[in-house]
Amino acid sequence: LRIALDAFGGDNAPRANIDGAKLALKQALESGTESFEIALVGDGRQLEKFGLEPVSSQLSFIDIPRPKGRSPKSLPSIAENPESAIRTALRMHSQGDFDAVVSAGSTGAQVLASILELERCQGVSRPAIGAFIPTAGGNCLLIDVGASLVATPMHLLQFAIMGNVYFRELMGNPSPRIGLLNVAAEAYAGEHAAIEAHRGLSESRLNFVGFVEGRDVPAGKADVVVVSGLIGNVLLKYIEGLPALFSKFASISDSESLYRVIAEKLDFHTFGGEPLLGVNGVSIICHGASNERSVAAAIHQAVRISRMGLNRKIEDALKESADLVSIQHIKKAGFRRGLRPRR
Amino acid sequence: LRIALDAFGGDNAPRANIDGAKLALKQALESGTESFEIALVGDGRQLEKFGLEPVSSQLSFIDIPRPKGRSPKSLPSIAENPESAIRTALRMHSQGDFDAVVSAGSTGAQVLASILELERCQGVSRPAIGAFIPTAGGNCLLIDVGASLVATPMHLLQFAIMGNVYFRELMGNPSPRIGLLNVAAEAYAGEHAAIEAHRGLSESRLNFVGFVEGRDVPAGKADVVVVSGLIGNVLLKYIEGLPALFSKFASISDSESLYRVIAEKLDFHTFGGEPLLGVNGVSIICHGASNERSVAAAIHQAVRISRMGLNRKIEDALKESADLVSIQHIKKAGFRRGLRPRR
Secondary structure (H helix, E strand, O other): OEEEEEOOOOOOOOHHHHHHHHHHHHHHHHHOOOOOEEEEEEOHHHHHHOOOOOOOOOEEEEEOOOOOOOOOOOHHHHHHOOOOHHHHHHHHHHOOOOOEEEEOOOHHHHHHHHHHHHOEOOOOOOOEEEEEEEEOOEEEEEEOOOOOOOOOHHHHHHHHHHHHHHHHHHHOOOOOOEEEEOOOOOOOOOOHHHHHHHHHHHHOOOOEEEEEOOOHHHHOOOOEEEOOHHHHHHHHHHHHHHHHHHHHHHOOOOOOHHHHHHHHHOOHHHOOEEEEEOEOOOEEEEOOOOOHHHHHHHHHHHHHHHOOOHHHHHHHHHHHHHOOHHHHHHHHHHHHHOOOOOO | OEEEEEOOOOOOOOHHHHHHHHHHHHHHHHHOOOOOEEEEEEOHHHHHHOOOOOOOOOEEEEEOOOOOOOOOOOHHHHHHOOOOHHHHHHHHHHOOOOOEEEEOOOHHHHHHHHHHHHOEOOOOOOOEEEEEEOOOOOOEEEEOOOOOOOOOHHHHHHHHHHHHHHHHHHHOOOOOEEEEEOOOOOOOOOOHHHHHHHHHHHHOOOEEEEEEOOOHHHHOOOOEEEOOHHHHHHHHHHHHHHHHHHHHHHOOOOOOHHHHHHHHHOOHHHOOEEEEEOEOOOEEEEOOOOOHHHHHHHHHHHHHHHOOOHHHHHHHHHHHHHOOHHHHHHHHHHHHHOOOOOO
């Protein structure tokens, strides 16, 4: 297995990425798991500045000169320029040179570049990112957390199907409880797109538990919580910010032990990165503020996902669901009415 | 002052409402604040079943017979029926019989009924509900949390102006920091409606601190966080559910003191209820699961808001802002493009 790591992606690049790659290899050696190779991809002259020495045959450097022209900081120039590091790495992945690509760079650019270079799985109209968040009943998968912003009923249904496959394969739970996030629990109330998707999910073979409201998420009412990327992103980042709130409360309490548990449970560095679900390949999206530890965790995640055969399973699940009349119904309704407000 | 309380609104009605009314009067008596009257409004025959006795001259019962026909549980029948208890109470309020109406019934029905009976303040196209949530920098006002779901740039701008007045008057902070919730911090990135509203807010006289991301909310980066009702509602309810999550963690830690602080800070019963901002009157919306304590808190909130002259101040603030060219610009952009996705 060969994992490409975007050397200059992320707020702490390239230091955190280089150290994270070395840490991942060390951890794999120590735990005795099957070995893999890491290729750091990026501008060679810039990498040289950081005094890099190949530490082992498993860590190589691939020079992708920074494209001339527009600032590489803006999303369009990174994603639209075929010569950018992320696109080159993803193209090499699609050609078989790598088994996965890991990046802590701009999420928007990586999503767009992944769609352009890897293309979408059959039946997927919009890829999604799932993220695990803690609940009283174990970790639940929130999907989508920002691959796109607004979702039609058809998109929500696809997120549910992809999230179901991902949760099932990763957590070994054959029938995760699928919930659809909404502002009300009644099947007729709330956002239009959610109401339409509810109808489709009710007729699907998924273990659909209906609408979940905000409070049902931390209570652990569903294993997979389906939502538009706009809401999912706000919620995920809110959760990420909670330790800042509780550190304030902890200072006025006589013990900080619960605070340490909370901070650890909510620490995004533990999760590392998550795959963009619905593209033909393994594109692992990391937090922009990733550190050495989270980069290493993301590399292990890339290895795990690469061995899972996830995309074929997603395609099969979508094919199965395509037979349902409800999806055709929703597909039309989605395009026609999905983006309008309730009234 | 005379406050109408919807006797049969809420999951714990009428018991919690009756007990809450008595508690509020007792608290007012004990604290020596200016006195007020409470009128419990609802179906008299049903109230009789609960063996009600007038406890004082300050607590009266007003019989509003339950309208015949459709089930009063559905939103349209409650809000669209002029004879429903909530509409009758609001109509009596608009005619001067009451100074405020408090209800723990359906939020959707109360919003619609308030718009129909009280009408909107001059310049307000969509009323909003603000709710206080704890942050590391004190309580912040999240607006809107569900008076409507999807918001155009113009609506977001109005939420900001109304939230600014409300926070200023209630908290005595002359220039609260206004933040606009988005998935990114850059002025050009994220949801289209947010980007357009950002432009208008930048040109306003408000103390606008720009986009805030999910994690900035608990960190306390803004005093007023402006957002569409769909996202605000999900976030508010998520926060409400956090004690369930942390009670789980607390059991594995050696002390529960921080948990008690968290549970208390996040307890919605403390807040009682919030006014529907932007209607000509005082319509206090309570949590459906309100108990005796939160109903009493909502009644005190109704008394406070009634004495504040909030609506005139909101109208003045909107009039002031209407002069800005930016608002006209946004108004058009909002109707034309506000509801479309980013791409």
